[in-house]
Amino acid sequence: MTSSNTPMANAAPNTPAAPAGKKIGDVILDVQNISLSFGGVKALTDISFNVREHEIRAIIGPNGAGKSSMLNCINGVYSPQVGSITFRGQTFTHMNSHQVAVMGVARTFQNLALFKGMSVLDNIMSGRNLKIKSNILMQALRIGPAEREEIMHREAVERIIDFLEIQAYRKTPVGQLPYGLQKRVDLGRALAMEPQVLLLDEPMAGMNVEEKQDMCRFVLDVNDEFGTTVVLIEHDMGVVMDISDRVVVLDYGKKIGDGTPDEVRNNADVISAYLGTSH
Secondary structure, eight states, X not given: OOGGGSGGGOOXXXXXXXXXXXXXXXXXXXXXXXXXXXXXXXXXXXXXEEEETTOEEEEEOSTXXXXXXXXXXXXXXXXXXXXXXXXXTXXXXXXXXXXXXXXXXXXXXXXXXXXXXXXXXXXXXXXXXXXXXXXXXXXXXXXXXXXXXXXHHHHHHHHHHHHTTOGGGTTSBGGGSOHHHHHHHHHHHHHTTOOSEEEEESTTTTOOHHXXXXXXXXXXXXXXXSOOXXXXXXXXXXXXXXXXXEEEXXXXXXXXXXXXXXXXXXXXXXXXXXXXXXX
């Protein structure tokens, strides 16, 4: 059996390719021996991998492989029973989501969690909350430093709106936008946190071909222009193989592959898992 028979060999049409020769740095995120169980159900078993600064690191696998559970461990939603996560040299066995966000890790979600009645601008502005120093009273009265701070944060948000090419919708309630544009707003809110590491949980799910091409371009630009490290879960194997620097593969909560897209594409265990021949 050759890799040409697997879905991973089929590239998405006209998907932007990752920039050639970009500089990958040292390890910024190191996941070691993570195991996570819910009652008697093992979601993750002894998972280890690392993420290097400035790379796009994909996590792939069939449905139920444990991909979202892995992201939830990284950003503090779940606390694994075994293992540790090291971020920029600091090792943690348990973290909460607030700690993770303060350290510089942002997250988008598979199911959109936007404020549908609020405008695009206000949704993205909510991503600046951790950076706001003024207290609630000063913010409400918009006096002194609070007003200057709000202007500064709004300028940052406007730059993100320009970057994502959604200027025409900046005052539109998010609930009135097409799904693909809502996904951009979700990305914008995460970018407003100015993260060092951006976790993307199926950012292209439910999109048509044109919307996927746009989102691929934005992910590559975030990685290239902002220097943001990206950890990506995505089911479209053409997209994954085109834009990722390295790929880790999970199946039934276990790691079965790890390497460059070409190495993963030709891994017999990965091919078997995707074709279902091992189960």
